Amino acid sequence: MKFGDLPLEDALGAILAHSEVVPGGRLRKGLLLEPEHIDQLRAAGLASVTAAELEPGDMGEDVAAQTLAEALAKDAPGIRLSAPGTGRVNLIAEGPGVVQLDVAAIHAANAVNPMITIATMPDLAQMRRGAMIATVKIISYAVPSADVARACDISRAAVRLSAPQLGTAALIVTETAAGAGDKGRDAIAARLTALDMSLSEVVSVPHETAPLAAALGQVSSDLILILTASATSDSHDTGPAALRAAGGRITRFGMPVDPGNLLFLGWLGTRPVIGLPGCARSPALNGADWVLSRIACGIEVTPQDIAAMGVGGLLKEIPSRPMPRRGKKSV
Numbered sequence: 001m002k003f004g005d006l007p008l009e010d011a012l013g014a015i016l017a018h019s020e021v022v023p024g025g026r027l028r029k030g031l032l033l034e035p036e037h038i039d040q041l042r043a044a045g046l047a048s049v050t051a052a053e054l055e056p057g058d059m060g061e062d063v064a065a066q067t068l069a070e071a072l073a074k075d076a077p078g079i080r081l082s083a084p085g086t087g088r089v090n091l092i093a094e095g096p097g098v099v100q101l102d103v104a105a106i107h108a109a110n111a112v113n114p115m116i117t118i119a120t121m122p123d124l125a126q127m128r129r130g131a132m133i134a135t136v137k138i139i140s141y142a143v144p145s146a147d148v149a150r151a152c153d154i155s156r157a158a159v160r161l162s163a164p165q166l167g168t169a170a171l172i173v174t175e176t177a178a179g180a181g182d183k184g185r186d187a188i189a190a191r192l193t194a195l196d197m198s199l200s201e202v203v204s205v206p207h208e209t210a211p212l213a214a215a216l217g218q219v220s221s222d223l224i225l226i227l228t229a230s231a232t233s234d235s236h237d238t239g240p241a242a243l244r245a246a247g248g249r250i251t252r253f254g255m256p257v258d259p260g261n262l263l264f265l266g267w268l269g270t271r272p273v274i275g276l277p278g279c280a281r282s283p284a285l286n287g288a289d290w291v292l293s294r295i296a297c298g299i300e301v302t303p304q305d306i307a308a309m310g311v312g313g314l315l316k317e318i319p320s321r322p323m324p325r326r327g328k329k330s331v
Contacts, residue, residue, distance in 0.1 A: 001142040002053040008038050014051035015141045020044065030086060030141070052141040059145040061087030061138040064116070068109075069136045071152035072118065078161040079133060087138035093127040093161055096195050098297045100124065102158035109155035113147040115140040118155065122312075126293040127161065128194060134159055165298035168200040170219035172226050174207035174238065179229025184281025188225065191280075191289065195296045197223070212242035216268055223295065224273045231278055232262050239275045240264050248273060252303040256310030260287020265301065285315055 006014055016031045022040040031037065033051065041049060054060065059067070062084035069089035073079045078097060082090040093099075101123040110118055120134040127133060169192050173182045182204060189199040200221050205211040207229045216224065232239045235253040243250060248268035253275075255263050264275035272295045279286040290309060294301050 001055055001058050001140060003140075004050065005048050006051045006053070007048045008042055008046065011041075011049055011051050012038060014049075014053045017050040017052055017141070020046065020049065054142045057145050058142040059148050060142050061140065064138045064143050064145075064148045065089040065136045067148055068116065068118070068151055068155070071156045072134065072136065072159045074157045076157065076160050078163050079159065087141070089136045090132050091134040091136075091159060093129060093131045093133055095129050095161075095163055097127055097161040097163040098124055098293050098299060099127055099133050100160040100162055100299070102155070105155045105158040109151040109158070112151045112154070113143055115143045116147060116151050120159065124290070124294060124299070126194075126289065133161065162297040162299055164196045164296045166197060166222040166296050168198055168221040169223040169225055170201035170203065170221035171199060172203045172205065172212065172215050172219065172224065174212055174226075174228045174230075175204055176207045176229040179207065180278075180281060182227075184227065187281060187283040188227070188276070190283060191292060192296075195293060197296060207238055209238055209242045209245055212238060213245035216242060216246040216248065216273070222271065224268060224271060226273065226275045227278075227280065228275070232264060232275055235264070240266070243268065243273055243275075252306050255287045255291075255306045255313075257287030257290065257313035257315065259284075259315060260290075260313075263288050263291060265291060265306070287313065287315070 011033050014033050016027055016029055016033055019029045020027045020041060022044040027037055027040065065087050066084045066089050069081050069091060073091055078094050080092050080094050082092060099121050101120055103123055106118050106120060115138060117137045117139060118134060171188055182202060185202060192199050201219050203215050205215045226239050228239045235250060240250050240253060243266050246268060248266050250264055250266040253264040254261060259279035260277050262277040266273045274291060276288050280288045291301055
């Protein structure tokens with residue numbers, strides 16, 4: 001692509017690089033200059049304009065953006081593409097889910113040509129219906145077709161959206177005289193609704209191993225959530241102990257995400273069980289959201305996966321904590 005100052009007599013068919021005021025209006029940048037536009041520019045007293053000219057082998061910005069976006073989302077259900085405009089095409093989630101990216105491929109595609117760019121949400125981010133997963137933006141008015149083809153080859157099928165696979169969840173709440181009861185039920189139900197799931201059962205039991213184990217054996221939902229009255233402080237505390245007593249197993253206790261440290265994850269037969277940290281009573285983002293969204297969408301969550309959540313896992317300072325992580329300034 002050639003870019004620079006062009007005499008008006010040579011500007012026919014070029015792309016106007018900067019908007020220009022002309023008699024009766026304005027010619028917008030990006031306009032393909034036709035004879036009437038040249039006349040308007042001349043009437044405005046201009047002898048030349050800054051413009052871009054495509055060369056053999058170039059691909060226009062909109063076609064390039066569309067081509068790359070189609071490659072990124074190739075054969076990916078649940079993702080639609082916006083109409084191209086000004087060198088941009090967005091990848092939009094048609095429903096809730098978790099985005100899965102080939103991060104290395106996207107990095108490599110972004111290294112092909114600085115004018116060819118792909119920006120995405122973080123890998124494994126939870127998406128809502130209508131949210132933007134990624135955007136392809138061609139910065140210049142045209143780029144070499146060969147570079148577009150190379151970026152497409154590198155990043156083909158690099159963006160996926162895993163839709164929810166589970167439909168129902170049971171919430172088992174343990175109670176003590178000083179406990180919070182089922183406070184937070186609405187926040188938990190809202191999390192499930194965002195994943196196209198329903199809160200099918202809510203059961204309250206004393207904060208003791210035997211009643212909790214019995215309740216675990218009676219619920220019939222796809223997913224089991226446990227919210228204990230007292231924080232789970234050990235892998236042999238009431239919640240994990242009850243899951244083992246019910247015939248289940250614990251795969252991970254504790255996570256390097258704050259808030260959310262006191263989560264535990266396990267299985268009862270083929271059903272996942274999430275022991276929620278107390279912060280799940282709030283609608284604010286916490287570590288349980290990362291685990292819940294992946295489990296709901298059928299994505300395996302290993303102990304190593306949870307251990308790797310620490311970088312980026314400092315989510316938010318909570319001033320109301322009894323022992324805040326940052327002391328108050330002296331006055």
